[in-house]
Amino acid sequence: MNNFIKGEKHDWEMVIGLEIHAQVKSNSKLFSSSSTKFGSSPNSQVSLVDAAMPGMLPVINKYCVEQAVKTGVGLNAKINNYSVFDRKNYFYADLPQGYQISQYKYPIVGEGKVTIDFKDGTSKDIRIVRLHLEQDAGKSLHDQNPSKTYVDLNRSGVALMEIVSEPDIRTPDEAGMYISKIRSILMYLDTCDGNMQEGSLRADVNISVRKPGDDYGTRCEIKNLNSIKFIKQAINYEAKRQIEILESGGTIEQNTMLFNTSTGKTRPMRNKEEAHDYRYFPDPDLLPLEISQEEIGKIKSSIPELPDELKNKFIEIYKLSNYDASVLTAEKQTSDYFNESINSDPELKNHAKIVVNWITSELFSLLNKNNLDLNNSPVSPENLGQLIKLISTNEISGKIAKDVLEDMFSSGKTAKQIVDEKGLQQVTDQGEIAKVIDEVIAENPKMVEQYLAGKDKLLGFFVGQAMKLTKGKANPKMLNDILKQKLNKKN
Amino acid sequence: MSKSSLKQTLKDLDTKKISIRELNQDYLKRIKENKNLNVFIHFSEENVLKQIDNLENDNSAKKLKGIPIAIKDLFCTKSMPTTAASKILENFNPTYESFVTQKLLDEGSIFVGKTNLDEFAMGSATNTSFFGNTINPLSKENEPLAPGGSSGGSAAAVAADLCLGATGTDTGGSIRQPASFCGVVGIKPTYGLCSRWGIAAFASSLDQAGIFSHNVEDASILLQSIAGFDQRDSTSAKVDIPNYFENLDDDLNGKTVGIPKEYSIDGTPMEISQIWEDAIKVLEKKGVKIKNISLPHTKYALPTYYIIAPAEASSNLARYDGVKYGFRSDEIDSLDEMYENTRAQGFGREVKRRILIGTYVLSAGYYDAYYLKAQKVRKLIADDFNRAFNECDFIVTPTAPSAAFPLNEKQNDPIKMYLNDVFTVPASLAGLPGISIPFGKDKNNLPLGIQILGKHFDEQQVFNAAVSLERSYE
Numbered sequence: 001m002n003n004f005i006k007g008e009k010h011d012w013e014m015v016i017g018l019e020i021h022a023q024v025k026s027n028s029k030l031f032s033s034s035s036t037k038f039g040s041s042p043n044s045q046v047s048l049v050d051a052a053m054p055g056m057l058p059v060i061n062k063y064c065v066e067q068a069v070k071t072g073v074g075l076n077a078k079i080n081n082y083s084v085f086d087r088k089n090y091f092y093a094d095l096p097q098g099y100q101i102s103q104y105k106y107p108i109v110g111e112g113k114v115t116i117d118f119k120d121g122t123s124k125d126i127r128i129v130r131l132h133l134e135q136d137a138g139k140s141l142h143d144q145n146p147s148k149t150y151v152d153l154n155r156s157g158v159a160l161m162e163i164v165s166e167p168d169i170r171t172p173d174e175a176g177m178y179i180s181k182i183r184s185i186l187m188y189l190d191t192c193d194g195n196m197q198e199g200s201l202r203a204d205v206n207i208s209v210r211k212p213g214d215d216y217g218t219r220c221e222i223k224n225l226n227s228i229k230f231i232k233q234a235i236n237y238e239a240k241r242q243i244e245i246l247e248s249g250g251t252i253e254q255n256t257m258l259f260n261t262s263t264g265k266t267r268p269m270r271n272k273e274e275a276h277d278y279r280y281f282p283d284p285d286l287l288p289l290e291i292s293q294e295e296i297g298k299i300k301s302s303i304p305e306l307p308d309e310l311k312n313k314f315i316e317i318y319k320l321s322n323y324d325a326s327v328l329t330a331e332k333q334t335s336d337y338f339n340e341s342i343n344s345d346p347e348l349k350n351h352a353k354i355v356v357n358w359i360t361s362e363l364f365s366l367l368n369k370n371n372l373d374l375n376n377s378p379v380s381p382e383n384l385g386q387l388i389k390l391i392s393t394n395e396i397s398g399k400i401a402k403d404v405l406e407d408m409f410s411s412g413k414t415a416k417q418i419v420d421e422k423g424l425q426q427v428t429d430q431g432e433i434a435k436v437i438d439e440v441i442a443e444n445p446k447m448v449e450q451y452l453a454g455k456d457k458l459l460g461f462f463v464g465q466a467m468k469l470t471k472g473k474a475n476p477k478m479l480n481d482i483l484k485q486k487l488n489k490k491n
Numbered sequence: 492m493s494k495s496s497l498k499q500t501l502k503d504l505d506t507k508k509i510s511i512r513e514l515n516q517d518y519l520k521r522i523k524e525n526k527n528l529n530v531f532i533h534f535s536e537e538n539v540l541k542q543i544d545n546l547e548n549d550n551s552a553k554k555l556k557g558i559p560i561a562i563k564d565l566f567c568t569k570s571m572p573t574t575a576a577s578k579i580l581e582n583f584n585p586t587y588e589s590f591v592t593q594k595l596l597d598e599g600s601i602f603v604g605k606t607n608l609d610e611f612a613m614g615s616a617t618n619t620s621f622f623g624n625t626i627n628p629l630s631k632e633n634e635p636l637a638p639g640g641s642s643g644g645s646a647a648a649v650a651a652d653l654c655l656g657a658t659g660t661d662t663g664g665s666i667r668q669p670a671s672f673c674g675v676v677g678i679k680p681t682y683g684l685c686s687r688w689g690i691a692a693f694a695s696s697l698d699q700a701g702i703f704s705h706n707v708e709d710a711s712i713l714l715q716s717i718a719g720f721d722q723r724d725s726t727s728a729k730v731d732i733p734n735y736f737e738n739l740d741d742d743l744n745g746k747t748v749g750i751p752k753e754y755s756i757d758g759t760p761m762e763i764s765q766i767w768e769d770a771i772k773v774l775e776k777k778g779v780k781i782k783n784i785s786l787p788h789t790k791y792a793l794p795t796y797y798i799i800a801p802a803e804a805s806s807n808l809a810r811y812d813g814v815k816y817g818f819r820s821d822e823i824d825s826l827d828e829m830y831e832n833t834r835a836q837g838f839g840r841e842v843k844r845r846i847l848i849g850t851y852v853l854s855a856g857y858y859d860a861y862y863l864k865a866q867k868v869r870k871l872i873a874d875d876f877n878r879a880f881n882e883c884d885f886i887v888t889p890t891a892p893s894a895a896f897p898l899n900e901k902q903n904d905p906i907k908m909y910l911n912d913v914f915t916v917p918a919s920l921a922g923l924p925g926i927s928i929p930f931g932k933d934k935n936n937l938p939l940g941i942q943i944l945g946k947h948f949d950e951q952q953v954f955n956a957a958v959s960l961e962r963s964y965e
Contacts, residue, residue, distance in 0.1 A: 052810040054580065054691040055567050055589060057724050087806050087851070091830050098809020148920060149826075151814065279853035283802055284695035286725050363912060 003171045004212055005239065008247050011324070012209045014239050015216055016169035020182055022161045024067045024191040025201040030135050030159035031058030031101065038198050042141075042152035050157040051394055052096035056167050057285050058133050060085075064159040066291065067135050067191040068108050069299045074185045074306055077112025077127050079296050083132075083289045088281040094138035094151050101157055102162075104280040107132035108289065114177040114185065115308060116177040117326045126178050127166040136160050141411065165207065167216065172232040179203060180330065183308050188332045202226040207235055208252070209242045217242070218252040222259050222266055222414070238266045261394060278391055318342070327360055328337035333374040334359065341388075342382035348385055353390045358388055387415035400424050400472055427474045433466075436474065437483050440465045441490075452490060459483070497709035498736075499560060500707040504557055510541050511557030515601055518559045522603060522653045528626045530647045532564045533571045534604035541600045555716060561648040561657035564605035565612055566687040568698075571602065575691045576610045576620035579811045579818045579837030589689025590724070591658060591700045591717045598716050603654050606644030609952050610839045611808065612665055612693045615911040618644025618898065619841040623844045625674055627895050629937060636895040636937070638670030639911075642703070649703045653856025656713045657703040662693050664891075664915025666701045667927035671890035676710045676957070677703045677793030681791040681948045682922030683728035685883050686721030694800040695726070697919050707928060707958040711735035714950065720929045729809045738951055741959035744778035746955070749883030751791035754914060756892070762939060763889045766931035770887055770941045773963045774956075782883045786875040791868045792917040797909060798852050798865035799920075804842075806851025811837065845904065875922040881947045885956045888914050888939030890927040918944045926957045930964055 004011035029036055032049040032238035049056045072079045086104040109131035117123045142149050163182060169175050180285075183201055186192035193200050207218035222238060225231045237259075242252050256275070257266040282288075305313070309330040312327040313322045314335075342348045342355050363384065367373060387405060390396045396404065398420055409419045419425060427433060440462055441448055452456040462483055467474055495503075503509045519536055539559075546557055565574045567585035574580045587892050595602075609619040616637035617625040627636035627645045628651035638647040642659030646669035649657050659666040661679035670677025678701050685700040692698060700717060704710040713745065721727045750771060755764070775781055813819035813833030820832035838846070852861035879886065892913055918925045923944050930941035941960065945953035 005734055051815055053567075053585070053587070054573065054575070054583070054810070054815070055585075055687070055689040056691075057688055058721060087810060089806050091809065091812060093812075093826060095816050096810060096815055098812060272654055277855045279806070279850065279858075280804070280856075281802060281853055281858070285692075 002212070003174075005209075005243065007243050007375035012243050013212045013214055014172075014235065015208050015210060016166045016171075016175050016235060017178035017206040017295065018163075018165045018169065018175060018178060018436055019204040019206070020163040020165075021202050022071075022163060022182075022186055024133075024159035024161055025190060025192050026061065026062045026064050027158055028061055028063075029157040030061055030064050030133065032157055034157070034453050036158050037201075040154055041313070042154060044149070044154065046153040046156065048385070050096065052098070054060045057475075058101060058283070060286065060289065061159065061489060064133065064273075065108070065291070066299055067290065068131065068161055069296060069304060070189050071163075071186060071191045072109030072131055073114065073296075073300050073303055074191075075109070075112035075114055075131065075182075077128055078110035079291065080106065080108055080110055081293070081296075082106060083108040085283045085286045086134075087283045088134075090276050092137065092140075093149060094140045094153070094156065096138065097155055101283055102280075103132035106288075107331060110293075111483070114178070114182050115183050115449050116174065117322065118177075120323050120324060124168075124174070126168045126174075129164040129166055131161055131163045132266065134160050134162060145296060146484060150167065151433065160261060166390075167208075172235040176228045176232050178230065184332070185399045188304060188306050190304075191370060193301065196228075199226055200271065204299055205214055205231060205235060205238075207242075209239055209339070210245065218254050220252065220255050220257050220266075222257045225259060225362065230259060230261055231266050234266060236472070237264055241266065250369075267306055273488055293379055303340075307332075307335075314338075320352060320356060324353070324356050324360075328356060331374075335378075337374050337381050341385045344382040344385035347352060347390050347392065348388060354388055354392065355385070358384060361468075362405055368407075378412055379405065385409060385416050390415055394426055394428060394475055395419065396424055396426050397472065400426075412479060424445050424473060427470050428478060430478065433474055433478055433482050434471075434486070436466050436469050437462075437479070447488060448487065451487060459487075462487070494652045494705050495655075495704050496717055498657060501555075501557065504554045504636060511546055511601075514557060514596075515539060515543055515559055515603075518603060518653060518655075521651065525650045525651050526543070526626070526811055527651060528604055528628055528647055528651060529623050530625055530644050530651065531561075531604040531651060532540070532574055532576060532607050532620075532644070535571070538570060539601060544897065544923055546599060546601070546779070549599070553597075555595065555713075556599035557730075557883055558600045558656070559603045559654045560595055560600045561606050561644050561645055561654040561790055563645045563657070563659050564606055564662055565608060565691050566658060566692075567691065568592050568602065568605065571605050573605065573691070575612070575619070575839065575841070576608045577811075578621045580691075583817050584649055585689075588720045589690060590686035593689075593917050594717050594719070595658070598911070603648075606642070606648050608644055609641035609665075610842050611691065611804070612641040612698075613804070613841050613845055613945045614640045615664070615668060615908050616640045616896075616898070617647075619670070621838055621839060624898055626898065629674060629895065635898045637672065637898050637900070638823040639672030639891070639895065641665040641669075641684040642677075643669045643672075645703050646677065649673070649675045649705060655705070655711060658700060658717065659703055659866065660690060660698055660700050661695075661915075661919065662697045662699075663919045664912040665913045666944055667940070668701065668891045668911055670703060670927040670936070670946055671929070672895040673944075674938030675703055675705060676699065676928050676961075678706055678710050678714055678926040678950070678952050679919070679924065680714060681716065681728070681924045683726050684718045684730070684732075684924070684948065684950070686719070686724040686727045688721050688723045688727075692803075695807060696803060697796075697800060707926070707954060707961050708739065710711060710926070711739055714876055728948065733951055735951055735954050738965070739958050740955050741962055742777075743774065743959050745954060746956075747782050748774050748781040749782050749879050749882040751784050751786045751789065751879070751886060751888060753786050754833070754888045756913065759889070759892055759932070762894075762933045763892060766777060766941060767887070767889050767941050770930055770960060773960060775833070777949045777959060777963070784879045785887070785890060786872075786879060786881060786917065788868060788871045788875050789917055790871055792920055793909060793913055795868045795872065796916040797848070797922060798861050799869065801845040801848070801849035802862050802865075804854050805846045805853065808838075808842065808846060813837070835855075841905070844874070847913040852922055861888060869920050872917055876918070876921045876923060876944075885949075885952050886944040887956070888941040888944070891913060894933040894937035894939055919943075923947060924950050924953050926953050928957050928961050930960065
């Protein structure tokens with residue numbers, strides 16, 4: 001299998017690397033004690049340090065450092081005992097200091113890797129170059145006044161982790177899977193809330209194209225993409241644009257691009273000549289960051305199970321397929337829900353596949369329809385477990401269970417309550433079922449004749465009639481067995 | 492005019508020989524009489540009287556209760572505007588109090604005003620201020636002299652007896668050189684001894700707050716008041732602050748003084764070499780062992796300093812952009828124009844020169860040759876001192892290569908001006924404590940200064956040597 005794109009003249013291969021900016025989950029900013037709460041009124045979370053008042057000095061927030069180390073461990077990366085904060089100098093209205101404090105030469109986290117899993121059961125490692133800590137800038141608001149720009153500094157100084165990948169990605173799908181996997185790991189670690197809509201996770205995409213086997217081509221960087229959909233769209237558009245230029249004999253200019261989400265097109269923001277000279281140098285207001293092996297060990301031991309470990313555990317314990325297990329572990333809330341649900345009754349362990357199906361298809365579709373997610377699901381994991389137990393013990397049929405789930409979803413009642421109240425227990429009494437079947441046979445003599453004459457398809461008709469009479473509650477297997485028995489006796 | 496010392500004044504206040512009001516009225520009178528010196532950027536009699544009122548109603552015991560202190564206008568203060576002597580901060584009123592000034596307020600001192608300085612502390616003559624030159628109180632009529640800089644206003648305030656002590660900051664000599672020019676005591680402590688929190692930054696890795704006073708004892712009292720760890724400054728040191736004054740000991744018998752041969756520079760005036768020799772002789776008489784030492788990288792200190800300090804300044808001053816506070820140009824048609832015109836009109840020549848130098852030395856392609864190399868040399872200079880201090884307890888040198896020069900003399904020659912820092916810059920680069928005390932006069936009867944350098948956080952030794960020299964000179 002290859003991932004080449006057909007061009008006019010020959011095949012092309014995309015070469016993609018991502019710089020992910022993940023907001024560190026922390027109550028206060030990287031170098032000040034102001035709150036990081038999203039959506040507060042403008043400039044309500046700005047300290048003297050964040051506003052870069054004269055004589056104000058940054059002080060490192062140790063919690064943010066721990067979060068970065070934790071993330072590094074989760075990315076299977078080398079944690080550096082020594083790292084340095086540098087100043088990245090440039091002017092912008094929402095950058096109060098006139099520089100961003102970042103890490104340049106000596107980042108806190110070095111080389112690592114993450115694995116992405118494909119549907120066909122194969123997987124691929126994407127190498128990570130580094131992770132460093134840096135400050136976010138404020139926000140320029142251009143749409144509040146026709147002639148003025150307003151600046152909101154609430155975000156100014158919030159801690160970001162920049163996670164830089166090697167150019168190991170070859171398709172837009174891989175890019176999407178990579179960022180999903182990073183997001184999943186960060187959320188398991190609780191080091192980033194993963195909210196792409198609020199900008200807690202965004203990415204710059206570096207992309208070039210080449211003839212398969214050639215050296216890397218000239219790349220362009222697409223800035224600030226905040227959804228997986230846009231990342232894929234932007235890559236597709238940009239690759240096409242580059243291929244068209246190259247096939248018509250042109251060359252690619254190393255540009256920084258912006259992606260227009262309404263047109264789906266990229267356009268150049270600045271070229272290499274216009275690129276900033278950031279004049280990086282070590283921030284003299286801050287000492288180098290030193291972390292001992294002991295501290296790293298302490299943080300390591302506090303790390304929860306990560307998606308890959310959990311996936312393997314689910315495969316091992318519950319004999320799930322690789323695909324089911326990876327769907328289940330992609331989001332922490334899903335695996336948590338599954339865990340709680342399957343552990344709510346000892347018998348459910350033997351019905352893991354049913355539990356997975358009910359979570360990932362029935363419950364998910366109800367949640368989607370109602371714009372909810374697992375965290376605020378009206379059906380608790382225990383209640384879903386109870387429902388599945390009713391199915392597995394033949395107390396209700398799968399078909400009725402779907403109605404029960406909908407009822408649970410809207411009424412908040414437990415499965416048992418609903419089944420009892422509505423009398424939905426499956427009929428498993430042989431005599432009762434036989435009685436119903438006798439009734440159906442007696443009422444449809446012509447059909448019975450036709451069936452006996454060889455029209456086998458009519459069996460379904462009899463099942464339907466009998467089900468109707470039992471309001472769907474008859475145990476389908478017993479119904480089938482007894483029906484066949486009785487009809488054959490007529491022969 | 493015999494100036495009373497801080498030590499004596501504290502006694503007089505304690506024994507009720509004089510009241511806080513009488514004391515400060517006396518200083519207020521002199522301040523008003525000396526307006527021509529242009530010592531203060533901000534002075535408000537009303538504000539001083541209000542502070543007196545408050546203290547009269549305050550019964551708690553405080554170490555510096557009622558003592559008039561002048562504050563260099565680089566320290567942010569709540570009760571007075573803070574300008575850094577720049578147009579760009581002309582009407583800036585901080586909502587916060589710097590660590591150092593807060594400590595002085597906690598001790599009950601009275602701030603008489605904010606003193607003039609070179610714009611953002613960049614200069615050696617207090618002649619780059621947006622608010623005009625300060626005149627050295629020792630000037631003769633019709634021959635105004637520079638007070639040195641950058642803390643020229645604070646040095647002049649003490650010299651003219653407009654206060655009992657003043658704060659300064661020293662980045663490459665900005666306390667020691669003006670102390671020498673004005674004939675007062677000035678100490679720059681070890682980098683990290685006093686928090687930089689609330690001091691408008693010039694060069695973060697060098698800036699350090701310190702004290703001007705009439706004599707060494709007073710300096711020891713005042714420095715203890717402003718020193719101490721501050722968690723808001725990551726470069727602030729967690730060290731115990733001894734009671735410098737209580738521990739003062741002028742008996743130097745058995746100590747060793749280092750005399751660095753590299754500080755004998757061609758072209759140094761005879762008088763300077765003379766007072767240096769005199770000081771050494773005095774020490775020898777006191778039983779101090781004289782040790783000739785070598786600080787081989789001294790000659791690279793000045794160029795190193797004039798790469799590192801402007802580099803940091805170019806970044807530190809980026810925050811003055813017209814967006815959030817301070818001056819903003821009226822002539823704005825775009826964001827870029829706002830930056831360009833605000834900074835072109837808001838900063839003076841010397842500040843712009845240093846921002847340009849700093850921007851240049853940090854630029855891609857030049858960084859390794861200038862900034863990185865300068866950092867390596869800085870390390871070598873620090874190593875020189877560390878080695879030297881294995882052989883001696885303190886080092887004695889002249890403070891400046893000349894006495895106070897006439898105002899405007901070196902105005903148009905930055906290199907000549909930069910040479911003023913030749914004896915003070917090496918210790919700044921190494922982060923060492925240094926004091927300048929008046930010691931001898933030149934042919935025009937102008938004071939000259941002797942510099943004493945000590946080991947990191949060994950301010951006590953510096954004070955001891957200084958007080959010993961001071962007492963023998965008197």
